Amino acid sequence: MVAENIFFGVIAAAMAISAIGVVSTKNVVHAALFLVVVLAGGAAQFILLGQEFVAWVQVLVYIGAVIVLFLFGIMLTRAPMHPEESLGNDLRWPAAAGSLFLAGILGALLIDTWHGTKIELDAPIRTSEVTNAIFRTYLIPFEVVGVLLLGALIGAVVLARRD
Amino acid sequence: MLLNQFLLLGAFLFCTGIYGVLTRKHTVLVLMSIELMLAAVNVNLVAFGAFHNSVIGQVFALFVLTIAAAEVGVGLAIVLLIYRNSHSADLDDVHALKG
Numbered sequence: 311m312v313a314e315n316i317f318f319g320v321i322a323a324a325m326a327i328s329a330i331g332v333v334s335t336k337n338v339v340h341a342a343l344f345l346v347v348v349l350a351g352g353a354a355q356f357i358l359l360g361q362e363f364v365a366w367v368q369v370l371v372y373i374g375a376v377i378v379l380f381l382f383g384i385m386l387t388r389a390p391m392h393p394e395e396s397l398g399n400d401l402r403w404p405a406a407a408g409s410l411f412l413a414g415i416l417g418a419l420l421i422d423t424w425h426g427t428k429i430e431l432d433a434p435i436r437t438s439e440v441t442n443a444i445f446r447t448y449l450i451p452f453e454v455v456g457v458l459l460l461g462a463l464i465g466a467v468v469l470a471r472r473d
Numbered sequence: 474m475l476l477n478q479f480l481l482l483g484a485f486l487f488c489t490g491i492y493g494v495l496t497r498k499h500t501v502l503v504l505m506s507i508e509l510m511l512a513a514v515n516v517n518l519v520a521f522g523a524f525h526n527s528v529i530g531q532v533f534a535l536f537v538l539t540i541a542a543a544e545v546g547v548g549l550a551i552v553l554l555i556y557r558n559s560h561s562a563d564l565d566d567v568h569a570l571k572g
Contacts, residue, residue: 314474322482329486332509333493338502345505348486352512355479356534359523364531364538368515371538376508376545383501383549387562398496399565405495413488420480427476429524435531443528444535455539462543469550472557 317358325351336397338389342380349373360434479520486513500552500562504545511541 324347331344349372356365444452486509493506515534522530556562559569 315478318474318478322478325482326485326489329489329509332505333489333496338499341502341505345508348509349512352516355482355516356519358474359479359519361519361523361531361534364515364519364534367535367538371542372508372512376542379545379549380501380505383504383552386553387501387556389499389501389562397499397502399498402496405492408495409488409492412491413484416484416488417481420477420484424475424477424480427524429474429476429479429520430526431474431523432526435522435528440528440531440535443532448532451536455536459539459543462547466546466550469547470553 314358318355321351321354321358325355338384338397339381342377342384345380346373346377349377359429360431362434363437363440476520476524479516483513483516483520486510486516498563498565500555500564501549503564504548504552507548508541508545511537 328344328347328351332341332348335341335344349368353365353368353373356362356368490506490508490510490513493509494503497503497506515537518530518534518537520530522528522534552562555567559566
């Protein structure tokens with residue numbers, strides 16, 4: 311129990327610092343690399359919770375595909391990589407106040423509602439259980455999300471081709 | 474492990490993402506902040522799935538992952554289109570519809 315909490319603390323601290331790096335760094339490529347740390351930390355938390363399948367899907371899809379897409383986007387739009395250029399607008403303090411306000415409300419509500427509730431892990435959830443749920447109970451949402459992905463792919467091709 | 478530690482981590486990541494969406498000027502960085510918010514939601518879903526000892530959290534997290542990938546694909550296509558038309562990917566330069 312103690313070891314789990316130590317692992318959680320280390321990973322959560324890395325995720326929090328990297329998340330602040332994503333929204334505050336001045337180099338666009340560094341922001342993408344900080345995002346890699348946040349997503350890998352999320353995958354580590356999923357493994358800590360015994361939910362292995364979604365952890366590896368997160369590594370493959372997010373770190374393998376989405377980050378590469380982001381890097382393509384950065385290169386293709388010639389994003390500024392010089393630290394002297396400002397990447398933020400003049401909304402810094404109102405945005406900080408708003409997000410701190412939301413964080414305060416969420417934190418107070420969560421602590422009030424789930425105070426002291428423990429997660430009792432029996433055993434890691436096997437992949438066969440997940441696939442049974444997807445292909446039996448949630449078959450129609452699965453097919454719908456497949457059609458959505460196809461539509462998004464065709465839409466992206468149509469939008470990005472030059473003619 | 475307490476349930477709350479995961480939920481508070483998710484809340485922190487979500488609020489950081491909101492800050493990024495509001496303050497960043499470059500379009501790709503705004504999309505990255507949106508990804509941060511979606512990752513925070515995934516942490517919450519998986520934590521509740523583990524709390525109830527069920528697979529439903531994982532299934533929902535997989536759907537969120539799929540939607541996020543589709544969103545990034547279309548979003549970056551739109552960013553490329555904006556860059557091609559106005560030779561800049563800054564959101565402050567996208568004001569063609571301003572009255």
